[in-house]
Amino acid sequence: MNLKKIAASALLSVSLVTFGAADVVLDAVPVVHAESSACTLGDMLGRIWDGYDDYNITSLEYGTVAYRDGFNAKPYVEKIMNGAYFEQAKPWETPEGQYVILEFPSDSMRYEFFMGGDGNYVRETAYGEQTVYHITGISSQAWKVISDWGKTMSRKTSW
Secondary structure, three states: OOHHHHHHHHHHHHHHHHOOOHHHHHHHOOOOOOHHHOOOHHHHHHHHHOOOOOOEEEEOOOEEEEOOOOOOOHHHHHHHHOOOEEEEOOHHHOOOOOEEEEEEHHHOEEEEEEOOOOOOEEEEEEOOEEEEEEEEOOOOOHHHHHHHHHHHHHHOOOO
């Protein structure tokens, strides 16, 4: 073995990590999630599509609005899920500031859609863990879709 080559390789690796050059390489590789740690938002939105009715949406603009019988959430679910890809974000990529919340109380699951960044960051709180994802492949800003969904539900008084 050539110890000089090994030392040079180790020094290069440490330099890449220390000076942030490794981020360029890491950003190019899609994150592969194990089944237990994958974003569950797609599953929960699929349940709403199929008629699940135990959810609410919270915004500073209109407060908390719970699902109401007969409300058709499919157009909103479709805007978020059509072509969506959830990639785990690095902790420092989490936008600061306001967000809109989609919550499933009986499942103890919550999704915070950030207005900052490009509007497509979501923090998932599920099973006692928090993970931030970046949603790509959709044509709308996710936070705006959730906000409009809640706003429409808050305006409907009867069906």
